[in-house]
Amino acid sequence: MPGGSPTSRRGDGYEFVELRGYVPGDDVRRIDWAATARSGELQTRIVLEDVGLTLAGILDDSPSMQVGRRRPLLGAAREALRLWYEVAEPEDRCVRVIGKALAPTSGLRGAPSAAAALGAGGSFELQQSLETARSALRAGTALLAIGDWFDLRDDADELLYVLARRYDCTALLARDPWFDGFALSGIVRMRGAEGGTLRAYVGKQEQARYEQAVRRREAQLLRRFALAGWRTGVLEESRGAASLAAAFGVRLAKAG
Amino acid sequence: MTLLHPLRFALALLIAAALVFLYTTLLRRKTAHDLAYSSIAFFAAAVQPRRWIPQLLDAGWMLALLALAFALGGVRLTAPMPVRDGAVFICIDTSGSMATTDVSPTRAAAALNAARAFIEESAPGTRIGLISFSAGASMIQPLSSDHALVEAALGQIPPPNGATAIGDALRLAASALPESGHRLIVLVTDGVNNTGVDPLEVAEWLGTQHIPVYTIGIGTPNGGYIPGSEDEATIDEGALREYAQVSGGAYARAEDATQLHDALARLGRVTSFAKQRVDATEGFTVAGVALLVVTFLTGLGLGRFG
Numbered sequence: 001m002p003g004g005s006p007t008s009r010r011g012d013g014y015e016f017v018e019l020r021g022y023v024p025g026d027d028v029r030r031i032d033w034a035a036t037a038r039s040g041e042l043q044t045r046i047v048l049e050d051v052g053l054t055l056a057g058i059l060d061d062s063p064s065m066q067v068g069r070r071r072p073l074l075g076a077a078r079e080a081l082r083l084w085y086e087v088a089e090p091e092d093r094c095v096r097v098i099g100k101a102l103a104p105t106s107g108l109r110g111a112p113s114a115a116a117a118l119g120a121g122g123s124f125e126l127q128q129s130l131e132t133a134r135s136a137l138r139a140g141t142a143l144l145a146i147g148d149w150f151d152l153r154d155d156a157d158e159l160l161y162v163l164a165r166r167y168d169c170t171a172l173l174a175r176d177p178w179f180d181g182f183a184l185s186g187i188v189r190m191r192g193a194e195g196g197t198l199r200a201y202v203g204k205q206e207q208a209r210y211e212q213a214v215r216r217r218e219a220q221l222l223r224r225f226a227l228a229g230w231r232t233g234v235l236e237e238s239r240g241a242a243s244l245a246a247a248f249g250v251r252l253a254k255a256g
Numbered sequence: 257m258t259l260l261h262p263l264r265f266a267l268a269l270l271i272a273a274a275l276v277f278l279y280t281t282l283l284r285r286k287t288a289h290d291l292a293y294s295s296i297a298f299f300a301a302a303v304q305p306r307r308w309i310p311q312l313l314d315a316g317w318m319l320a321l322l323a324l325a326f327a328l329g330g331v332r333l334t335a336p337m338p339v340r341d342g343a344v345f346i347c348i349d350t351s352g353s354m355a356t357t358d359v360s361p362t363r364a365a366a367a368l369n370a371a372r373a374f375i376e377e378s379a380p381g382t383r384i385g386l387i388s389f390s391a392g393a394s395m396i397q398p399l400s401s402d403h404a405l406v407e408a409a410l411g412q413i414p415p416p417n418g419a420t421a422i423g424d425a426l427r428l429a430a431s432a433l434p435e436s437g438h439r440l441i442v443l444v445t446d447g448v449n450n451t452g453v454d455p456l457e458v459a460e461w462l463g464t465q466h467i468p469v470y471t472i473g474i475g476t477p478n479g480g481y482i483p484g485s486e487d488e489a490t491i492d493e494g495a496l497r498e499y500a501q502v503s504g505g506a507y508a509r510a511e512d513a514t515q516l517h518d519a520l521a522r523l524g525r526v527t528s529f530a531k532q533r534v535d536a537t538e539g540f541t542v543a544g545v546a547l548l549v550v551t552f553l554t555g556l557g558l559g560r561f562g
Contacts, residue, residue, distance in 0.1 A: 064294035064295060065294070066292075067292045067293060067294050148294050148295075150294055150295045150298060176294075183291065184291055186558050187309065187310045187313070187555070187558050188291060188305070189291070190291045190292075190293045190296060190299065191291070191292050191293070191296075192293060192294075192295060192296035192297075193292055193293065193294050193295075194294075194295070195296075196296040196297070197296065198296050198299065198300055198305070198307075199307065199310050200305030200306055200307040200309070200310060201305060201306040201307075201309035201310060201558060202303070202305050203306075206303045206304070206305045206306070209302065209303045209304065210299070210302065210303045213298075213302030213303060214302075217298070217302070
């Protein structure tokens with residue numbers, strides 16, 4: 001709207017304001033050809049440039065995040081995402097990237113958009129979500145991605161780098177629930193959250209290998225994201241929101 | 257393998273199958289011991305846990321059940337068992353040619369040593385007798401199940417001297433063998449029959465009585481001269497093979513002391529054991545229960561049963 005809110009001004013954006021006659025110097029991409037046909041003169045679409053912040057979130061809610069020692073990792077991840085959206089100002093837009101889609105699709109802003117983004121659901125696919133984030137978000141978007149990153153492809157580093165160039169990116173890596181020590185010993189039955197089963201003997205030797213492996217994996221992933229230009233943090237099962245705050249160097253008064 | 261109670265076996269198999277089904281169902285069921293994990297692939301690759309241990313336990317359970325099922329079915333096995341009524345005469349050639357040294361130290365000494373191996377390898381309870389023969393046949397030791405006694409009697413076998421009366425030896429053995437039972441004659445010789453009754457006739461008669469003659473021919477292909485004479489120590493392999501064939505036995509050639517020793521030792525094992533159907537229920541029961549206990553304790557020792 002002309003002379004509207006201080007967070008909007010005329011320019012490049014996506015919120016339509018009005019049509020007016022074409023003035024030399026207008027961006028030809030803004031010519032509304034339907035209106036031009038109706039009026040017989042070139043018409044230019046005037047839109048608001050959005051100066052509000054877009055807070056985008058990628059939340060891995062696949063079955064692999066449903067595991068945990070005392071509760072599913074996904075619970076902690078949702079807490080972190082809630083905190084992420086809670087910082088949105090009324091003019092800010094909150095979106096979730098879920099596979100090929102952005103949610104919400106309407107022009108909601110502030111708390112309503114945060115609630116809609118939090119409640120959004122759909123089929124999650126990591127690689128697709130990262131691709132969608134690259135192509136559909138505005139430059140300067142603050143992007144938070146939370147997951148265990150088991151599905152992160154080996155060749156995804158370039159994409160991570162591109163995302164970090166366009167957006168302010170933060171990755172929260174869900175820490176393995178048994179990071180501090182594997183819970184079971186003896187003959188162990190394991191069910192893969194995303195399929196598969198394993199029945200094997202786990203002794204001290206295996207427990208030691210496990211501890212080394214999860215620590216190595218976490219360190220490698222954090223390094224990959226950091227090298228690509230992402231802010232990184234570790235999502236702990238018991239400290240959802242606090243884990244996000246810690247990634248930004250903030251200490252929450254009350255953990256969780 | 258046969259079963260005395262096939263229906264019981266089938267029932268036991270059904271019960272075993274039901275138990276296996278129950279076991280695998282329990283394995284699939286989620287319990288407090290189950291661990292849901294994000295990525296099995298990561299765990300398996302990173303930890304390389306020992307999968308064979310629970311598989312071994314599974315095999316233990318299965319085998320135990322199978323053994324018990326067989327036991328319940330009254331399993332009967334055909335297995336080589338010591339012959340209880342076995343009777344063997346060892347006929348040792350003591351003709352002059354047995355002094356030949358082409359088999360170290362002499363053919364006679366090697367034959368005695370080999371006969372000792374035969375006695376030692378024979379199943380306990382097998383009755384063994386000794387006959388020596390040259391120009392005639394002599395009973396050195398009548399049939400006895402006291403193998404130590406028979407071994408001691410080997411020392412009474414006279415030194416090599418004289419002709420070779422194979423037929424006489426076979427006839428003497430035949431007359432001293434019991435009328436029934438598992439009977440056989442082992443003939444250890446290096447020569448050609450040159451006196452006494454026709455060995456082939458005796459061998460044929462022995463064949464009709466189901467008394468096989470196992471013939472062992474001693475001597476190298478080149479043979480040698482009989483010490484103290486100008487006669488060659490020859491061997492009539494064709495005849496020895498024929499005695500064995502017509503009586504239902506077998507022929508073997510031993511060109512040195514080791515071959516002779518091995519041949520008689522093997523013969524001792526083979527001839528004093530016979531394939532018999534035996535009740536294996538007890539064995540299968542013991543094996544099944546032992547496997548159950550071992551598997552149970554191993555599972556317990558490894559933390560839990562999985």
